[in-house]
Amino acid sequence: MPQAARPKSPHLQIYRWQIQMVSSILHRAAGIALAAGTVLLVCxxxxxxxxxxxxANVQHYAASPLGQLLLLGWTWSLAFHLLNGLRHLLEDTGAGFPIKTFVMTGWIAVIGSFVLTALVWACVLLQRGGA
Amino acid sequence: MNDKHLRTPLKNVRGLGPARSGTHHFTVQRITAVALVPLALWFVWFALSLIHLDYAGAHALAARPLNAVLLVAFVLSVFWHAQLGLQVVIEDYVHRPGLEIVSQLAVKFLCVLGALACVLAVVRIALGS
Known part of the structure; x- marks a missing residue:
């Protein structure tokens, strides 16, 4: 089978993981998660x-362990999609494309998303402690 | 421009591209994205404010005219932006023509229904019924 020896187009399993592709994949994944999260917005x-x-019913489900886990996931998704979205808007102006800048803004979006998530949940825990 | 055609090059370019709508999708996705930057931050504040409020307090907070208007703006931007984003995901990954049309329609209908349900809810809250 000569065809089997032909070079194949590289795909996700072949490429070394790097921030450029991680931020792109996460942006889409977070967007899909946020679209699913609109169910909670409607509720x-x-x-x-x-x-x-x-x-009270919605409050009860939101306060359950599964609800809290989902809310935590949606907080992070929103934080990352927001930060990486700002990065996309910056790139729409033509800026941010030199490789060094591109890698740096990618890391800012990833690390910043965890910082923002921690900030929001610190507010959540503080409010709950105060209540 | 071909002499036999009276259309201008602009007229020919309009409506081209794989989506047959030129840059319209791109533009609206960016407009809703820009709108969602402040609106999403505002909504996080709104959601955090709900934590220590009981039902009456939460209802009163959402019923305040400024908050009701921002909620409607947030909801419309969210569902519009979500539909545009999911449309691209489906275009990229769903290749069976029948299934693609069905899923595109399903996403559009669900997004419109979600937006309508939210707007109706905010109107009911704001008008106190």
Whole structure:
């Protein structure tokens, strides 16, 4: 089979992982996660309109361990998609493309997303402690 | 320009590209993205404010005219931006023509329904019904 010996187009398993591709993949993954998270947005607003029982239900599910895990995941997704989105908008102006800058802004988006997530959840824990 | 055609080059370019809509998708995706930068930050503040409020307090906070307007703006931008993003994901990964059309329509319908449900909810909250 001569065809088997032909070089193949490299794909994800072949490339060395680097920040350029990680930030791109994470941007899309976070976007999909956030789109799924809009279900909670609908539930929150609809329950607020519906009445105290419905709102208590949503609060109950949001406070459950699974709910907290999902909220944590959505916080990070929003933080990363926001920071990397700002990076995309910067690149739309034509800036930020030199490799050094591109790698640096990629790391800023990744590390910054964890910092922002930690900040938001520090606020959450502080509010809960104060309540 | 071909002599036999009276169309200008601009007219020929409009509506071209694989999506047959030129740069419209790109432009609207960027406009909603720019809108969502402040709106998303504002929504995080709003969501954090809900934590220590009971139902009446949360309802009153969302009913304040400025907050109600920003909620509607946030919701419309979110679902519009989500539809545009998911559309590209489907274009990239779903290659069976029938399945692609079905999933594109499903995403569009779900996003519109989600946006309508949220807007109706905010209107009900703001009008106190």
């Amino acid at each position: 929150l607003l609809a329950s607020l309109a519906a009445g105290p029982e419905a709102y």
